Structures are given as C-alpha cells and as structure tokens.
Amino acid sequence: VVTDKGRLKIWRDDPSIFVREVLKATPDPWQDEVLKAFPYNQRLALCASKGPGKSTLLAWIAWNFLLTRPYPKIAATSISGDNLRDGLWSEMAKWRERSPLLKELFVWQKERIFSKEYPETWWMSARQWSKSADPNSLGGTLAGLHADYIMFELDEAGGLPDAIMASAENALSSCKEGHIIIAGNPTHLEGPLFRACKTNERKLWYVKEISSDPEDPLRSPRVSIQWAKEQIEKYGRDNPWVLVNVFGRFPPSGLNGLIGLEEVEAAVNKRYREGRI
Numbered sequence: 001v002v003t004d005k006g007r008l009k010i011w012r013d014d015p016s017i018f019v020r021e022v023l024k025a026t027p028d029p030w031q032d033e034v035l036k037a038f039p040y041n042q043r044l045a046l047c048a049s050k051g052p053g054k055s056t057l058l059a060w061i062a063w064n065f066l067l068t069r070p071y072p073k074i075a076a077t078s079i080s081g082d083n084l085r086d087g088l089w090s091e092m093a094k095w096r097e098r099s100p101l102l103k104e105l106f107v108w109q110k111e112r113i114f115s116k117e118y119p120e121t122w123w124m125s126a127r128q129w130s131k132s133a134d135p136n137s138l139g140g141t142l143a144g145l146h147a148d149y150i151m152f153e154l155d156e157a158g159g160l161p162d163a164i165m166a167s168a169e170n171a172l173s174s175c176k177e178g179h180i181i182i183a184g185n186p187t188h189l190e191g192p193l194f195r196a197c198k199t200n201e202r203k204l205w206y207v208k209e210i211s212s213d214p215e216d217p218l219r220s221p222r223v224s225i226q227w228a229k230e231q232i233e234k235y236g237r238d239n240p241w242v243l244v245n246v247f248g249r250f251p252p253s254g255l256n257g258l259i260g261l262e263e264v265e266a267a268v269n270k271r272y273r274e275g276r277i
C-alpha cells in the first residue's frame with residue numbers, strides 16, 4: 001500500500017490534521033492542543049476530570065504514531081486489564097473502523113495491533129500488571145522494550161505505581177523518538193501522575209489539565225454541564241470527590257498521603273446517605 005509521502009509528513013508533524021483527515025473526527029479544543037504538542041514533547045501528562053475524552057486522545061495519538069513512524073513499538077497499560085479493554089483498546093478498534101487506510105494496513109486483536117506487512121516489528125501491545133505484584137515484577141510490565149520509535153501510553157494513571165515508569169524511562173534513553181503519555185484522574189497524592197503535575201518533575205512534562213467546572217470557559221464540552229452542576233450542588237465545590245471528578249484537581253494533601261477513588265467515593269456515599277436520613 002502506498003500512501004502519499006507528503007501527507008504522511010503533514011500528519012506526523014501535526015496529528016490534529018491526521019485526526020480530521022484520516023479518522024474523520026473533530027478534536028475538542030484541548031485535544032487539538034495536545035495533538036499539536038505531541039510530536040515535539042517526550043512526556044505528556046493529561047490530568048483530568050471524568051469523561052472528557054482522554055482515552056480517545058491516546059488512541060488517536062497511537063494510530064498517528066503507528067501510521068507515520070517506521071517500525072514503531074507502543075506499549076499500553078491501564079489500572080486494570082478490564083479498564084484497558086473497555087477504554088483505550090476499544091477506542092483503538094472504533095477509530096480503525098472509521099479509516100479504510102488503517103483497516104487496510106493494520107490488524108486489531110485483543111492484545112495486539114500490528115502492521116500486516118511487518119507483524120513482528122511494527123506494533124502496539126496491551127500490557128497488564130497485577131496489583132499485588134512487587135516493584136520488580138511491576139517494572140517488568142514494560143521492561144525490555146527497545147526501538148528507535150517507541151511510545152508508552154499509561155491510561156488511568158492516577159493509581160499507577162512508580163515502578164511502572166522506570167522501565168518506560170529506560171527505553172527513552174536509547175531511541176530516536178520516544179514518548180511517554182500518562183492520563184488519568186488526580187485520585188492519588190503519589191505516583192507518576194502526581195509527580196508529573198505537582199512536583200519539580202513538572203518541568204520535564206507537557207502537562208494538560210482538563211476541568212469540567214461549569215464556570216470554567218475552557219471546560220471540556222464533552223462532559224454534561226447538567227451533571228457537573230448537580231455534583232457541585234450535592235456535595236459542594238470543596239468536596240474531594242468533586243475536586244477530582246468534576247474539576248480534575250488533586251484533593252488537598254491534608255487528606256492523608258493516599259486517597260483512592262474508592263475511599264473517596266465510599267466517604268461521599270456515606271455522607272450523602274446520612275444527609276438524607
């Protein structure tokens with residue numbers, strides 16, 4: 001299959017054009033901004049409220065990388081295998097269906113997406129890690145990957161352990177073009193997403209914060225404004241669950257080192273029930 005070389009270069013240099021021309025989608029403004037930034041930044045962090053289109057953006061960038069780089073390798077992971085399947089991996093299938101070009105060039109399978117012509121050396125792979133694993137085997141989830149064109153996409157990165165990042169960082173040391181993209185809700189006051197956004201590591205990252213606050217003119221248009229207003233009315237603007245899920249902001253550090261979404265949700269439900277009795 002021959003694709004016009006000039007088009008490939010345009011799509012590589014500006015993935016927002018690729019998304020419009022190949023995937024026939026219109027990125028939201030924040031997605032547009034990140035798509036344009038992608039080729040020129042090694043490390044991208046998307047810190048967001050619920051539902052603005054993070055996994056979709058990861059899928060678009062992965063397709064862009066697979067189409068426009070030679071012999072690329074991409075590893076994708078998420079907080080759980082189920083989450084990866086339901087999120088990023090199904091977005092990969094959805095957008096492939098939209099493009100006769102991608103359908104002709106690539107095979108989509110449950111754990112692997114690869115070039116028909118070079119199945120062994122041109123691919124994206126779904127990686128899983130076990131929550132009970134020790135740091136060494138966690139690092140193994142992404143270990144051993146080396147290629148001139150390499151990318152790591154870590155979705156739902158809020159709760160990802162630091163060990164996962166070490167091997168990704170390793171691969172960046174020996175490539176021509178390498179990227180790490182992490183995306184998630186700011187649920188934890190530790191881990192890769194927190195460090196990228198809230199510590200002095202931030203200068204290494206292109207950080208995009210996405211809110212659904214009804215009062216923010218730059219809010220994600222994809223999250224229902226009605227839903228956002230209801231959450232704020234019910235729980236208040238200072239509520240940690242609202243901070244994380246509506247505003248895409250880290251809860252205050254006073255709330256004890258670690259705040260899993262589950263714990264916050266449990267606390268909120270409890271308060272809500274008590275309030276209604």
Ligand SMILES: Nc1ncnc2c1ncn2[C@@H]1O[C@H](COP(=O)(O)OP(=O)(O)O)[C@@H](O)[C@H]1O
Nearest residue numbers: 025026027028050051052053054055056057222
């Ligand atoms: N710019 C867009 N155009 C069309 N559909 C989109 C766009 N961005 C996201 N979507 C769709 O919106 C839904 C939610 O997006 P998703 O990426 O799953 O959000 P998140 O990962 O932030 O929770 C998905 O069905 C996705 O395909």
Ligand SMILES: [Mg+2]
Nearest residue numbers: 054055087088
């Ligand atoms: Mg998602």
